[in-house]
Amino acid sequence: MxxxxxxxxxxxxxxxxxxxxxxxxxxxxxxxxxxxxxxxxxxxxxxxxxxxxxxxxxxxxxxxxxxxxxxxxxxxxxxxxxxxxxxxxxxxxxxxxxxxxxxxxxxxxxxxxxxxxxxxxxxxxxxxxxxxxxxxxxxxxxxxxxxxxxxxxxxxxxxxxxxxxxxxxxxxxxxxxxxxxxxxxxxxxxxxxxxxxxxxxxxxxxxxxxxxxxxxxxxxxxxxxxxxxxxxxxxxxxxxxxxxxxxxxxxxxxxxxxxxxxxxxxxxxxxxxxxxxxxxxxxxxxxxxxxxxxxxxxxxxxxxxxxxxxxxxxxxVMPTRNGRTGTLLTKYGKMNISNAKYVNDFTKIEDGCECYTCKNYSRAYISHLFRAKEMLGGTLATIHNIYFTVQLVKNIRESILNDTFFKFKKEFLSLYHKEE
Ligand SMILES: [Zn+2]
Structure with a gap:
């Protein structure tokens, strides 16, 4: 073989x-x-x-x-x-x-x-x-x-x-x-x-x-x-x-x-x-x-x-490199978790995300980790960003199998903005 x-x-x-x-x-x-x-x-x-x-x-x-x-x-x-x-x-x-x-x-x-x-x-x-x-x-x-x-x-x-x-x-x-x-x-x-x-x-x-x-x-x-x-x-x-x-x-x-x-x-x-x-x-x-x-x-x-x-x-390297610097990928585009507006934001990074980070932690906590320069911040952000990218490609695969690729592409990209 x-x-x-x-x-x-x-x-x-x-x-x-x-x-x-x-x-x-x-x-x-x-x-x-x-x-x-x-x-x-x-x-x-x-x-x-x-x-x-x-x-x-x-x-x-x-x-x-x-x-x-x-x-x-x-x-x-x-x-x-x-x-x-x-x-x-x-x-x-x-x-x-x-x-x-x-x-x-x-x-x-x-x-x-x-x-x-x-x-x-x-x-x-x-x-x-x-x-x-x-x-x-x-x-x-x-x-x-x-x-x-x-x-x-x-x-x-x-x-x-x-x-x-x-x-x-x-x-x-x-x-x-x-x-x-x-x-x-x-x-x-x-x-x-x-x-x-x-x-x-x-x-x-x-x-x-x-x-x-x-x-x-x-x-x-x-x-x-x-x-x-x-x-x-x-x-x-x-x-x-x-x-x-x-x-x-x-x-x-x-x-x-x-x-x-x-x-x-x-x-x-x-x-x-x-x-x-x-x-x-x-x-x-x-x-x-x-x-x-x-x-x-x-x-x-x-x-x-x-x-x-x-x-x-x-x-x-984008998803992992971004994760280490506190830039998180979401269906709406990239977010900088160190931004002041997340200090008191107790929601998840991305609503509906099934990753370990989103299942267990808030934006406020991850924002705190980055501000305090705690190692766990980069780890949690990396997990989310890999999950996001891997799942996106898995969903693209599903859309090919279901004959919905072009519809999915249009819908996804209409929400996703590259810069925050
Ligand atoms: Zn997540």
């Missing part, structure tokens, strides 16, 4: 790419798709235990190859029995390739930049052209990327083979091919060059994932699924080319059969207005029967758009 199996239960829409509901079977359990993948960067979803995570309805956790390689080291995680054994999260897991962090964090090392949200692609762009930057363009070469550790500034080199080896040690059910994530502001010529490099690295990742030095099939490739990552920036031509190349990328096994990617990631930092069109171009080409993961997306309206255009999986 292959590392994963993917079954589409229902498809809706006028023409491809269709919105779909499916079941993705991994060695550590099933994921009902579309699904929101919770980010546990360093093998922990910050501030909550795996039991709390499970209680939110979360099905799958994504950890970060770059961070776990630097700390505690992939061998430590391997010797603990992989991510599941190490973290005590026993459901399905994923790891990213580490490419994005190697580029963005490595490029910014020593520049006193600590926040990486929407501006990170711009930071990368500047750093690449900044002669004083520790990561000069020459340090991205045909074989990989040299970067500095965010922890101690030590120098490291990632290649496709290295990324896959680390991800084999981490042992997640779904892993990603090594890629270069470009800024949408990069010129076309650079996007094309980076995309070709990503394709070469994808092939190397696939080879290393499957074959050992003697040309025998690695056991890890039967346990872990490998997703290729589509890049190409905001160019229709490049995005379509990337989807086409990765869709057809296969290697020949000793028995004469061929093996390609088990699924696909859609990468890149999108300018807001580009996301839907880029996803539509790509999913119109990618094979229907393989899962598609849109990397780094988690805002409500983006989730609806991405599902409508045929994506199955999403991950984003």
């Amino acid at each position: 292959s590392a994963i199996e993917f079954k589409i239960v229902k498809k809706i829409g006028e023409e491809a790419p269709f919105a779909r509901a499916g079941i993705l079977t991994t060695k550590h359990g099933d994921i009902e798709t579309p699904a929101f993948v919770v980010v546990g960067t360093k093998a922990t979803v910050k501030g909550i235990t795996p039991e709390m995570l499970k209680d939110t309805g979360a099905q799958v956790m994504l950890s970060n190859t770059y961070h776990l390689y630097l700390q505690p080291g992939n061998e430590v995680v391997r010797d603990a029995g992989g991510l599941q054994g190490f973290s005590n999260w026993h459901g399905p897991t994923m790891t990213d390739s580490g490419g994005f962090q190697a580029f963005s964090l490595g490029a910014a090392f020593g520049k006193n930049i600590t926040k990486f949200t929407k501006g990170e692609s711009e930071i990368l762009l500047q750093s690449r052209r900044d002669e004083s930057s520790p990561l000069k363009p020459a340090q991205i070469d045909a074989n990989g990327v040299m970067f500095r550790s965010v922890i101690d500034g030590s120098v490291h080199y990632f290649t496709p083979e290295k990324s896959i080896q680390i991800q084999h040690d981490l042992g997640a059910d779904i892993i990603f091919a090594f890629d270069e994530c470009t800024s949408p502001q990069e010129p076309y010529a650079y996007q094309a060059e980076a995309m070709d490099r990503t394709h070469r690295w994808a092939k190397q990742s696939l080879m290393y994932h499957v074959f050992d030095e003697q040309g025998k099939i690695k056991e890890a490739s039967e346990r872990q699924a490998l997703f290729g990552i589509v890049q190409g920036g905001r160019s229709e031509k490049l995005r379509k080319e990337s989807a086409e190349v990765l869709k057809n990328m296969t290697i020949t096994l000793p028995d004469g059969s061929t093996k390609g990617f088990d699924g696909f990631g859609i990468g890149g930092s999108f300018a807001k207005e580009d996301m839907t069109t880029a996803v539509e171009w790509v999913n119109g080409i990618l094979p229907e029967d393989k899962p598609r993961h849109l990397l780094g997306i988690g805002e409500a309206e983006d989730l609806f758009e991405a599902v409508e255009k045929g994506c199955d999986l999403f991950d984003c």
Whole structure:
């Protein structure tokens, strides 16, 4: 049996790419798709235990190859029995390739930049052209990327083979091919060059994932699924080319059969207005029967758009990062719980929410925790925000199954305002 199996239960829409509901079977359990993948960067979803995570309805956790390689080291995680054994999260897991962090964090090392949200692609762009930057363009070469550790500034080199080896040690059910994530502001010529490099690295990742030095099939490739990552920036031509190349990328096994990617990631930092069109171009080409993961997306309206255009999986630090800073997600939009108006507000964060936090605590209490800088504040807010996002995607799934997707989308987004 292959590392994963993917079954589409229902498809809706006028023409491809269709919105779909499916079941993705991994060695550590099933994921009902579309699904929101919770980010546990360093093998922990910050501030909550795996039991709390499970209680939110979360099905799958994504950890970060770059961070776990630097700390505690992939061998430590391997010797603990992989991510599941190490973290005590026993459901399905994923790891990213580490490419994005190697580029963005490595490029910014020593520049006193600590926040990486929407501006990170711009930071990368500047750093690449900044002669004083520790990561000069020459340090991205045909074989990989040299970067500095965010922890101690030590120098490291990632290649496709290295990324896959680390991800084999981490042992997640779904892993990603090594890629270069470009800024949408990069010129076309650079996007094309980076995309070709990503394709070469994808092939190397696939080879290393499957074959050992003697040309025998690695056991890890039967346990872990490998997703290729589509890049190409905001160019229709490049995005379509990337989807086409990765869709057809296969290697020949000793028995004469061929093996390609088990699924696909859609990468890149999108300018807001580009996301839907880029996803539509790509999913119109990618094979229907393989899962598609849109990397780094988690805002409500983006989730609806991405599902409508045929994506199955999403991950984003937004719900957890917002939770830690006291920004709570509700069906009316985001609320800042530290706001003075909540000091005496003894209602729940969101009426009707079934999460642990809303079942047991008031806005006033959570507001107090944040003002008093108590640890529990971030924990309770994180639980609610994960529950909110996970449930939203579950409800989107239900609406596909019930043929009410477009009605649900319209109703939800008419109430939901992005800013408070
Ligand atoms: Zn709640």
